[in-house]
Amino acid sequence: MSDCCSCHATKLAFTYQEAADSVGVSVRSLQRIVERGEMAVKYIGSKPVIPAAELAAWLESLPSELS
Secondary structure, three states, X not given: OOOOOHHHOOOOEEOHXXXXXXXXXXXXXXXXXXXXXXXXXXXXXXXXXXXXXXXXHHHHHOOOOOO
């Protein structure tokens, strides 16, 4: 990481709550997205985390306009 300090460090992974808050959906909505295989989680021990790149890729895959 090239950030100046830990308080400005770029997060590499998020808890479900952090990821949900960062994209504006509920935790349950995010869990459904994972259950459908649209996003993958990793595990630190038994704790699920969503890699930042995985969250960004999922966002990028969403449509940009309503049809």
